[in-house]
Amino acid sequence: MAGDIAVVTLGMLAVAAGIAVFVVDSMARATFALLASFLAVAGILLALDLVYLAVVTALMMTMEMAVMAIFMIMFMMNPAGLMPMTMVHNARGSAVAGASVFTVLTVGIWTIDWPARQGTQPDDATRQLGESIMGGHMLVMLVIGIGLFATIIAGTVLATQRGRYDRFGPELDARRPHDPVAGGLPR
């Protein structure tokens, strides 16, 4: 019963914080309203006894939001992002899209004939969940992971303005790289 109340309360909190993202007028507030929404979801996972997923959600989302705040503010139209702003563009279209997706998901969740639990609750639900999601697909997951990592590195290499010729000269024979920020290692 206490768990049900927690799930419902945190669920409403998550939705309310999600709405706040589009109501507040500063990028910092929008970012951390989104974080509050994610933390409420982490709280729901905690109430469902999925501790590992809950703390990992809190951990990852906090870092993500902190880094996102930097980039969002950096790329904003007004420097430092201190002027009032809004997250809403094409207000009517996005409202319709958001409301319809929410409706579809909610109706789906409440009308699907979920299977009843068979057997007893495991000691560590996280382990069971992980095995049922990943079990036979570990190799696929690993390959995807390495593929994603390679994509990130390739993307960074393509996007960076300075290459090795800028750092080590046209003959690549400079003893120390010519970098705008020197870095901490004697090279």
Added chain:
Amino acid sequence: MPDMTTPETVATSVAAWGLLPAVALVVAVALALGLVFAALDRVVVAGGDANAMAGPSRTVVRWLVKQRRTTLAPDRLLWRVATGAVPVLAVLSMAVVPIAGRTLWSTSADLVWFNAMEALLWAAVWLVGWGPNAVHALVGGYRFLAQGLAYELPLMFALITAGLAAGSLRTTDVVAAQADLWFVVTMPVAFVVFLASAAAFAFWGPFAAPAGADIAGGVVSELSGVERLLVEAGRAIFLGASAAMGATLFLGGGSGPWLPDALWHLLKTVLLMGLMVVAGRRVPVLRPDRYVEAAWVVLVPVTLLQALVVAVLVLSGMYA
């Protein structure tokens, strides 16, 4: 492979002593550890006598009664939330540190919980810098995030290495796995990196650049009165909690001859605090741009190697 089942089920302190006493004990121990760390720090920096030891307590009283000042057009909501969050997160990180052999709550992801509290600190510290609408505070907040990105992976690998050897992320299991041999023997790199990262996420000692004198105090520059007290208390509690966690993960927790477990754990914790303060105060403040490169190029591979060594030892039955 180590035995994946829990060796012996240690009841949480909530189950043993009831919710309110258990929570009160964790809060009291957290505050005491923070005060002890601050006192040790003061003694090492200012020279040791009883007067210096009482310094932090006097500062607490002064900040409690001091009038608060504010800035022009601050983001008051985010600023207040952030200054309150710093000590709360520090105390919450103590929830998975065993006190007298029992943690406040015990889950299959204790080490991740400790790490998550420290990650939430990223948001809190950046907001402490953002809130006052002041340039030095904001620069300090950005410095903290740059440093955070650099220390986070080595810290995670250090925590995971201890969990790997124990075959469990539960702190009481990690202590039980050290019955024969303390983890510091086989994972010295993880031990040092953990303590250094603790100094980094409390932006203290060599990692104090986010609150550096060159930017007039950085993230803490616009804090005054009670808010200054909250943030500084949070930093001290995080350092004390990390010393207690370090003793738990690498020095066998409460294990030791003759004395009771709780006393051994306390002795090891105070020893680690002393080590951190003496070593940390001998190193000058590191410039974030320099530390960041060293962390990515040196610390990440070194901690990965440490994890690899421990993984091989686990497979060879070293910790079974």
